Amino acid sequence: MSETAQAKPRKKRLSSTERRAEFITKAIEFFAEEGFESSTRDLAKHLGVTQPLLYRYFPSKNDLIKEVYQTVYLNRWREEWDILLCDRERPLRERLQTFYEAYTDAIFTREWMRIFLFSGLKGVEINRWYVGLVNERILNRILTEYRFENGDSSDRQATPEELELAWVMHGGIFYYGIRKHIYESPVLADKSRMISDALDVFLMGIGETGSAFKD
Amino acid sequence: MSETAQAKPRKKRLSSTERRAEFITKAIEFFAEEGFESSTRDLAKHLGVTQPLLYRYFPSKNDLIKEVYQTVYLNRWREEWDILLCDRERPLRERLQTFYEAYTDAIFTREWMRIFLFSGLKGVEINRWYVGLVNERILNRILTEYRFENGDSSDRQATPEELELAWVMHGGIFYYGIRKHIYESPVLADKSRMISDALDVFLMGIGETGSAFKD
DNA sequence: TGGCTTATTTATCGATTGAAAAATAACTCG
DNA sequence: CGAGTTATTTTTCAATCGATAAATAAGCCA
Numbered sequence: 001m002s003e004t005a006q007a008k009p010r011k012k013r014l015s016s017t018e019r020r021a022e023f024i025t026k027a028i029e030f031f032a033e034e035g036f037e038s039s040t041r042d043l044a045k046h047l048g049v050t051q052p053l054l055y056r057y058f059p060s061k062n063d064l065i066k067e068v069y070q071t072v073y074l075n076r077w078r079e080e081w082d083i084l085l086c087d088r089e090r091p092l093r094e095r096l097q098t099f100y101e102a103y104t105d106a107i108f109t110r111e112w113m114r115i116f117l118f119s120g121l122k123g124v125e126i127n128r129w130y131v132g133l134v135n136e137r138i139l140n141r142i143l144t145e146y147r148f149e150n151g152d153s154s155d156r157q158a159t160p161e162e163l164e165l166a167w168v169m170h171g172g173i174f175y176y177g178i179r180k181h182i183y184e185s186p187v188l189a190d191k192s193r194m195i196s197d198a199l200d201v202f203l204m205g206i207g208e209t210g211s212a213f214k215d
Numbered sequence: 216m217s218e219t220a221q222a223k224p225r226k227k228r229l230s231s232t233e234r235r236a237e238f239i240t241k242a243i244e245f246f247a248e249e250g251f252e253s254s255t256r257d258l259a260k261h262l263g264v265t266q267p268l269l270y271r272y273f274p275s276k277n278d279l280i281k282e283v284y285q286t287v288y289l290n291r292w293r294e295e296w297d298i299l300l301c302d303r304e305r306p307l308r309e310r311l312q313t314f315y316e317a318y319t320d321a322i323f324t325r326e327w328m329r330i331f332l333f334s335g336l337k338g339v340e341i342n343r344w345y346v347g348l349v350n351e352r353i354l355n356r357i358l359t360e361y362r363f364e365n366g367d368s369s370d371r372q373a374t375p376e377e378l379e380l381a382w383v384m385h386g387g388i389f390y391y392g393i394r395k396h397i398y399e400s401p402v403l404a405d406k407s408r409m410i411s412d413a414l415d416v417f418l419m420g421i422g423e424t425g426s427a428f429k430d
Numbered sequence: 431t432g433g434c435t436t437a438t439t440t441a442t443c444g445a446t447t448g449a450a451a452a453a454t455a456a457c458t459c460g
Numbered sequence: 461c462g463a464g465t466t467a468t469t470t471t472t473c474a475a476t477c478g479a480t481a482a483a484t485a486a487g488c489c490a
Contacts (some may be wrong), residue, residue, distance in 0.1 A: 013437050013486055035336065037252040039477060050439055099481065117332060120397050121250065127398040161412065164391075166404035168413045171390025172383035179382070182335050183342040188379035197376065198383045205416025228456055228467050254447060265469055270449065 020057045023047060024067050032114040036065055036122065071125065072115050076106050077133070085141045092149050093203060096142065100173060100195045102136075108191075113181040139166040146206070169202040235272050238262060242283050247326040250333055251280055287330050288341065291321050292348070298355045307344060307364050308418060311357065314411045318353075323406075328396035354381040361421070384417040 014022065030046045031038065040061055044051040058064040084099055107113070119126050143158040143166055158166075176194055179188045188194050229237065245261045246253065255276055259266040273279040299314055322328070334341050342401055358373040358381055373381075395402045403409050 019437080035252070037250070040479090041477080052440085052479080052481095053438055056437075061448080061478065112338065117336060117397075121329065121332060121336075128400060131398055131400040132393065161408060162402050164409050165412045165416065167394070167402075168387035168391070168409065168416070169383075170387075171394070172385075172387035175386025175390055176379075176383070177388070179346065182332075183346055185343060185346040187382075189373050193376060194379050194383065197380045201383070201420025202382065202418060205420035231467080234467080253447090256447080267449080267451095267470085270469055271467075276448065 016057075023054065023057055023064070024152075025069050027064060027068050028072055028111050028115065030210070031065070031068055031118070032111040035118055068115070069124070069126070072112055075082060076112070077137070078102070078106070082137065086145065088145070088148065092142075093199065095145070096199050096203075097192075097196060100199070101192055104173065104177065104191060104195070108177040108181065110181045113177055116176075117182060134167075134170060135163070139163060139170060142166055146203075150194050152209075165206065166202075169198060173198050231272075233271065238269065238272055238279070239282050239286050241329065243287060243326050246280070246283055246333070247329040251337065283330070284334060284339070284341070287327055290325070292352070293317070293321070297352065298354070301360065303360070307357075307360050308414065310360070311414050311418075312407075312411060314353075315414070316407055319388065319392065319406060319410070323392040323395065325396045328392055332393075332397060349385060350378070354378060354385060357381055361418075365422075375416075380421065381417075382414060388413050405430060 026047050029041060034042065040054055041051045044054060047054075054061075055066065058067065081099055081103065084095055087095060116126070116130070140158055140163070143162050147154070162198050173195060176187055176191070179185045193202075241262050242258060245258050249257065255269055256266045259269060262269075269276075269279065273282065296314055296318065299310055302310060322331075331341070331345070355373055355378070358377055362369070388410060390403055391406070394400045
């Protein structure tokens with residue numbers, strides 16, 4: 001107080017590439033919390049720089065948002081999962097457990113969940129891209145593998161009813177992430193246990209009831 | 216074109232109460248599409264009136280939004296559902312089918328779904344209110360009724376694991392609404408069939424596997 | 431050290447925001 | 461018809477928005 005305190009914090013100059021990367025990383029945090037409609041000034045405050053500096057690195061707010069999307073969504077999918085899900089050396093039940101634990105580790109983060117729903121409500125094409133990914137790379141594979149493991153060697157496509165039922169299982173697991181990161185509601189701490197029970201019920205359920213596959 | 220067309224549309228004067236009700240109804244449509252960050256001018260345009268007129272009926276934009284919340288969320292829950300779920304004259308499976316068809320009829324609308332997620336992301340208290348409602352009035356009841364119907368007459372509470380499994384079932388059904396109205400992705404047209412299969416799998420699954428209730 | 435580059439800030443613009451005040455016009459009732 | 465009430469519009473304001481231009485200062489290399 002009595003000292004002539006230098007109020008101004010020292011200004012570090014970062015290299016162009018460092019700064020850019022830092023902006024995107026922190027913009028993800030910021031937009032995940034405040035939504036994409038928040039101002040570039042508040043974003044700059046969160047970054048500890050002035051607002052016009054953003055425009056040295058991104059031509060417009062929308063371009064920055066696009067980079068945020070890309071960084072958040074890109075490369076979340078591990079190519080090993082493609083192999084894992086189709087690896088008939090291992091029992092399907094075990095494959096699914098391993099997959100869903102890894103998959104939910106990847107997407108059950110506050111940033112991913114919130115940005116996914118923010119962008120979904122804004123009508124970005126991410127909706128259909130995600131649905132397509134889940135359909136092709138997860139659910140249809142699960143149904144194919146299930147038929148194979150249970151002796152149905154026909155190459156038939158999954159029926160819409162079967163696919164829907166797989167969606168209910170997948171959605172139930174996904175909804176755990178929504179409850180935790182969007183609703184911020186307490187959930188069962190043991191995520192692996194939740195997945196295990198969900199898979200048990202799904203596999204037992206479609207095995208024991210004819211309903212799911214009736215006409 | 217050649218006629219001296221009266222560009223100005225006639226201005227009807229509505230009574231105070233009529234106008235207010237109309238504003239809220241159309242504000243629900245508008246905010247459900249555009250989000251709550253959209254301007255009051257655009258809202259007024261959608262209403263066919265001038266922007267300052269809004270401020271005769273609502274002291275601020277936030278007050279209007281609150282009324283939108285109330286109108287959308289209030290009285291969606293039918294008291295008859297409380298009775299239905301606990302009606303031990305009917306088999307549980309049948310009760311659940313009837314309930315979920317009616318419940319999803321009530322909330323699987325574009326307005327409800329989108330406003331629910333918009334407000335949820337904004338950190339309104341609706342999150343916890345909804346989770347509490349589902350916990351108390353739906354899931355815990357289902358688990359109690361299930362135990363009763365299967366001869367477990369103890370008055371014990373549901374374990375966290377059991378509750379979580381019920382959440383997965385409920386979330387799976389709820390996710391159908393998200394896919395349809397948020398992702399705008401094609402879903403199985405037969406909603407009753409989706410519910411039926413989801414319930415079959417859930418009830419068969421927890422009946423046939425010990426996993427859900429192990430430990 | 432001195433000159434050059436460039437990251438960063440200061441200052442500012444026009445458009446849009448929520449909101450208030452004043453002016454107008456439609457309706458009611460005598 | 462005519463005065464009073466009130467729903468609605470016109471006008472306007474201060475704050476904030478995304479974005480640009482000019483000024484400044486930190487770092488680099490001779």
